[in-house]
Structures are given as structure tokens and as C-alpha cells.
Amino acid sequence: MGEGAPWLTIIGLGEDGPDGLTGASRAALEAAEIVMGPQRHLSLLPDLPGQRVDWPVPFADGLNLLAGYAGRRVVVLASGDPFWFGAGSVIARRFARAEWCVLPGPSVFSLAAARLGWPLEQVLCLGHHAAPLTRLRPYLARGVRMIVTLRDGAAVADLGQYLTGLGFGASILWVMEALGGPREAVTQSQADAVTGAFSHPVAVAVQIDGDGAALPRASGLADGFFDSDGVMTKRPVRALTLSALAPKPHEVLWDIGGGSGSVGIEWLLCHPTTEAITIEPRADRIGLITANATALGVDRLRVVEGRAPEALGDLPTPDAVFIGGGLSAALLEWLYGQLPTGTRVVANAVTLESEAVLIAAHRVRGGALLRIDLSEAAALGPRTGWKAAYPVVQWSVVL
Known part of the structure; x- marks a missing residue:
């Protein structure tokens, strides 16, 4: 590691593991002394010379642990694009800009839009893996398309019930599990008829439909x-x-x-x-x-x-x-x-x-x-x- 070079590399890893990585990402992994990340990501890696460290829960505890490795060659694994509803922005706020670099991968939103042929610039992309479903309320209106990341598979049924309770049970859901990896599965359902068990990581593409009341955009709600x-x-x-x-x-x-x-x-x-x-x-x-x-x-x-x-x-x-x-x-x-x-x-x-x-x-x-x-x-x-x-x-x- 040269003088003044970043000691920390944030790599966006997909569900296909190292197969989807660029040459630069592969080189950073092979040169790393420390590789930190969730157990799910670490399990996708082949044998590497660096020490593997599970990112702890709660997430904030990992920042202090990471700071203790400053000056060594460290790689942190994140999902897809680390700066789109990912861990990248939290890490970047903690460390000086000169200390880190990022090598992003395709985001789950890009992968989901590609599966459905949706123009991503016209789709609402929301990270709800750690947020209540009620935050969707301002966006619910017939014809809206959204892609939502969820905390786990059980949250898919919660989403269907939430939409149904507000009169949007006719909405179409595409439940997408482990996009981009060998476990990838896409299941289509109506919001008021969601059944089955789904596995993390999961994102849901939604086309809103039904007779529910949309919130007007003008001031002066009823x-x-x-x-x-x-x-x-x-x-x-x-x-x-x-x-x-x-x-x-x-x-x-x-x-x-x-x-x-x-x-x-x-x-x-x-x-x-x-x-x-x-x-x-x-x-x-x-x-x-x-x-x-x-x-x-x-x-x-x-x-x-x-x-x-x-x-x-x-x-x-x-x-x-x-x-x-x-x-x-x-x-x-x-x-x-x-x-x-x-x-x-x-x-x-x-x-x-x-x-x-x-x-x-x-x-x-x-x-x-x-x-x-x-x-x-x-x-x-x-x-x-x-x-x-x-x-x-x-x-x-x-x-």
C-alpha cells in the first residue's frame, strides 16, 4: 500500500459472489489483510489469504472495529452498489475521503428493473429493509411502479397486507429472491393473495393498482x-x-x-x-x-x-x-x-x-x-x- 493510498476498499458483492467481480475488485480481495462483511457475503468467497471478520450487529459496532484496522489493507463487502441504500454512505461519513475507495457492483434495483424491462429512471426505488412500511404511504397511487428492498422474507406478506388494507390489494407484486445469484427466483402475485415462504435477500417490484385513496400532491389534504x-x-x-x-x-x-x-x-x-x-x-x-x-x-x-x-x-x-x-x-x-x-x-x-x-x-x-x-x-x-x-x-x- 503506497503512501497516501486508501487503506480501505468497499466492494459491492452480488449474489453470484466473486464471479461477478471486476478485475480490480478481485485484486483488492486477494491483496487484503482483512476482509469484513456479513456472514452471507463472506460465505460466497473462495479461500483467500486475508483474515475474515464478521461485521457485528448492531451495524454501528462494526465501525469502531473497522477503525481499529486503519493503516492495513482492508476490504469491506457490501451488497451491489454500496451507495444506493447500502452501507457505503455510513462508512464514508466515519472516515476521511482519502482513506477509502469504492468498487460498486450492480444494485438490486438495476437487476430488478432489468428482469421486468422497466425504465429505472421512471421507477421509485426505496430501501425498506430497516424502515416501517407506513413510509410507503405518500407514494401509493394507481400506476406507480416501485422497487422496495425488505428486511426479510416474512415482510413480503406484511407488504401485501399493508397494501390491501389501504385499498391497493389489486397491486401486482414481483417477489425477487437473491437476484443475480444461483438461488434467484421471481414470483408474481397480487397483493391480496400473497402466499408462500420467501428467503432473504428479497426485493419486491410493485405496480400499484386498486381503489385506495392516493394522497394529493397539493397542500390541503382532506x-x-x-x-x-x-x-x-x-x-x-x-x-x-x-x-x-x-x-x-x-x-x-x-x-x-x-x-x-x-x-x-x-x-x-x-x-x-x-x-x-x-x-x-x-x-x-x-x-x-x-x-x-x-x-x-x-x-x-x-x-x-x-x-x-x-x-x-x-x-x-x-x-x-x-x-x-x-x-x-x-x-x-x-x-x-x-x-x-x-x-x-x-x-x-x-x-x-x-x-x-x-x-x-x-x-x-x-x-x-x-x-x-x-x-x-x-x-x-x-x-x-x-x-x-x-x-x-x-x-x-x-x-
């Missing part, structure tokens, strides 16, 4: 998508609120006074890189918010029990703040004193007292003040009339 105790920002006002908050990739939201969590949840649905923290003072609503977030596929919503501003001090700095409950002049002053210039703040008021707080803030701080008056057609005796909702005053400002 209220029925959320469980609520009656306190929530209703669909039309929520759509206007999200429009004013203007979520962008990688941004963080504080949702103060979560209620059912609907605003924070829709913020997260806008983009997979967004973050949201809901601050809710009532303990009995914490479980409700969490359940709504999980059911709609955004279990990354963080829920903090407490009152603002006391509960805000240790939270990550937000890009936007929504105040749906607990509005006061003191809270607004705290936000102005603590948050950086450029933070977007949107506050909704229903009572006269909270409306007065927003009018005063608008007079001093500027921004935009909007009054939202909505009426819905409802029965009026034998006829139909307009039933007015409480008007909402919305103030939006950039600090």
Missing part, C-alpha cells in the same frame, strides 16, 4: 386523512397556511400548538428532506399527532410536549414557524428576539383577543394580514343555505 379530537386546522385554511409557510427542501418547521399535527405533517409531505417539530402542551394529543404522522408516512415528525416559548429554547433553528395555538404578544416578542433574520412566521387567530395580537404585530412589524371568511353549503330546513365558519385572521411575516 380532513378525513387525519384523526382529530376536533382541534385541527381545517383543509381550506391549512392550504392557505402551507402556501404562506412556503416549504422548501431541507427546511425546518416549528409547528406551535400542534392539535392533530396536520400542518407539520403536510410540511413533511412536501419533500423528503424537510423537517418538522410540533410543540403541543396537551399530553393527550401527543399520541394522536404521532399516530397521524405514522399513518401518512412521515414518522420523522418530532413531537415535543410543552408550551411555547419555554419548550423552544433547545430546538434546532427553524426556517419557518407556524403558530396555530398559544398565540400571545410575549411569544411573538420571543421569536423576534431569538430567531435569525429571514425566518418566516405565520400565525392564525380565531378569537378576538388573538386577532388583536396579530393586528398589533402587523402595525409594528409589517408583513401581510389576511382575513379568511369561509362558508359551506348546508341543509336549512328543506332547502340549502350557507353555514359560515368562524373567520380566521392570518398574519405572515419574514423576520
Whole structure:
């Protein structure tokens, strides 16, 4: 190993073992002093001069073990393309760029698309070997094609039941075991009729079909998508609120006074890189918010029990703040004193007292003040009339 050369090589190994490796990968294996990897991968290798080391469970323990071999010739075995839902990115975060190199193989997604003749650029590729199936929820709509890696063979039946429970039981599944190796098997089934035992490693290609309800891409999901105790920002006002908050990739939201969590949840649905923290003072609503977030596929919503501003001090700095409950002049002053210039703040008021707080803030701080008056057609005796909702005053400002 030359001076300054990487001591660590990450090799993407397929189910066909060394038969599918390039010359460079073969040479790295033969020169390695240490070969680390899961037992399944190590078992595919022929006799080699290097010492074999099982990667421990949990995965994080292997990073410290690997660090102890620094400076020696080390190969780490990963599945297919180590940087597509693989171990490569975790290892790369731990070690300096000059310490490692990678020799990838074909990913399971490429192999699955090749078996079915699917254009991979039009297919949703998801790694769910360590994630709950509920994270699929935002993507479920008739005609969507996806390839999903699963934790084990038993998860195939779980996937079929999950899709069926949401009305997508007519979806077609191609269960793919050990793609690219001598044990490769592809089994086609309908989601509501999945039977049989399947072996790890397993991926499932899915063409979504059925009468299930797809989540709209526009802001303002129907209220029925959320469980609520009656306190929530209703669909039309929520759509206007999200429009004013203007979520962008990688941004963080504080949702103060979560209620059912609907605003924070829709913020997260806008983009997979967004973050949201809901601050809710009532303990009995914490479980409700969490359940709504999980059911709609955004279990990354963080829920903090407490009152603002006391509960805000240790939270990550937000890009936007929504105040749906607990509005006061003191809270607004705290936000102005603590948050950086450029933070977007949107506050909704229903009572006269909270409306007065927003009018005063608008007079001093500027921004935009909007009054939202909505009426819905409802029965009026034998006829139909307009039933007015409480008007909402919305103030939006950039600090």
C-alpha cells in the first residue's frame, strides 16, 4: 500500500459472489489483510489469504472495529452498489475521503428493473429493509411502479397486507429472491393473495393498482386523512397556511400548538428532506399527532410536549414557524428576539383577543394580514343555505 493510498476498499458483492467481480475488485480481495462483511457475503468467497471478520450487529459496532484496522489493507463487502441504500454512505461519513475507495457492483434495483424491462429512471426505488412500511404511504397511487428492498422474507406478506388494507390489494407484486445469484427466483402475485415462504435477500417490484385513496400532491389534504379530537386546522385554511409557510427542501418547521399535527405533517409531505417539530402542551394529543404522522408516512415528525416559548429554547433553528395555538404578544416578542433574520412566521387567530395580537404585530412589524371568511353549503330546513365558519385572521411575516 503506497503512501497516501486508501487503506480501505468497499466492494459491492452480488449474489453470484466473486464471479461477478471486476478485475480490480478481485485484486483488492486477494491483496487484503482483512476482509469484513456479513456472514452471507463472506460465505460466497473462495479461500483467500486475508483474515475474515464478521461485521457485528448492531451495524454501528462494526465501525469502531473497522477503525481499529486503519493503516492495513482492508476490504469491506457490501451488497451491489454500496451507495444506493447500502452501507457505503455510513462508512464514508466515519472516515476521511482519502482513506477509502469504492468498487460498486450492480444494485438490486438495476437487476430488478432489468428482469421486468422497466425504465429505472421512471421507477421509485426505496430501501425498506430497516424502515416501517407506513413510509410507503405518500407514494401509493394507481400506476406507480416501485422497487422496495425488505428486511426479510416474512415482510413480503406484511407488504401485501399493508397494501390491501389501504385499498391497493389489486397491486401486482414481483417477489425477487437473491437476484443475480444461483438461488434467484421471481414470483408474481397480487397483493391480496400473497402466499408462500420467501428467503432473504428479497426485493419486491410493485405496480400499484386498486381503489385506495392516493394522497394529493397539493397542500390541503382532506380532513378525513387525519384523526382529530376536533382541534385541527381545517383543509381550506391549512392550504392557505402551507402556501404562506412556503416549504422548501431541507427546511425546518416549528409547528406551535400542534392539535392533530396536520400542518407539520403536510410540511413533511412536501419533500423528503424537510423537517418538522410540533410543540403541543396537551399530553393527550401527543399520541394522536404521532399516530397521524405514522399513518401518512412521515414518522420523522418530532413531537415535543410543552408550551411555547419555554419548550423552544433547545430546538434546532427553524426556517419557518407556524403558530396555530398559544398565540400571545410575549411569544411573538420571543421569536423576534431569538430567531435569525429571514425566518418566516405565520400565525392564525380565531378569537378576538388573538386577532388583536396579530393586528398589533402587523402595525409594528409589517408583513401581510389576511382575513379568511369561509362558508359551506348546508341543509336549512328543506332547502340549502350557507353555514359560515368562524373567520380566521392570518398574519405572515419574514423576520
